[in-house]
Amino acid sequence: MPEAILKTDQACPKDLSQEEQDLFWMQYAYSLAEKAESQGEVPVGAVLVLAGKLIAEGWNRSIQSHDATGHAEMMALKNAGQAVENYRLIDSTLYVTLEPCPMCASAMVHARVARLVYAAPDLKTGAAGSVFNLVANENLNHKLEIVSGVLQAECSAQLSHFFKSRRAHHKEIKRQLKSGLIDS
DSSP states (O other): OOOTTOOOOOOOOOOOOOOHHHHHHHHHHHHHHHHHHHSSSSSOOEEEEEEEEEEEEEEEEHHHHOOOOOOOHHHHHHHHHHHHHOSTTTTEEEEEOOOOOHHHHHHHHHOOOEEEEEEEOOOOTBBTTSSOOOOOOOTTOOOOOEETTTTTTHHHHHHHHHHHHHHHHHHHHHHHHHTTSHHH
């Protein structure tokens, strides 16, 4: 069984409000985003929860797996389907540190995820309200409840820092190549 497929009893502490549960699970997703970043990936983490229990997790793996579908949400959805032995994830909640792209949003609709909770908006490809709204589109056969902004400042800062560092690294490589300090 791959490491990210979970059949676990890990659950949110009892007696928390929905808002507190959302924060609890988003903090877990944030830790997975840190894991992605430590592997050289864009820092995005996702968890799928059903009845207050963790069913599956995922983190970005597109770069290391050379797979355009290697997004955190896709990994969590695939792993959840394996864990519950059904591609329908009815009554589940997906927590993710960055607003889903159209591919991930469409997969959530097909899986019948009930709720989407995301931290940071994606103003370039967000498909849960920022650019598109595929998860609550009236023309589709399933709509998700959307909660945005949970742990937004922390997740946005994490993503901004990652891309700033990445740009600086690429700029330094170009400088070294231009100066002849390294070979191409």
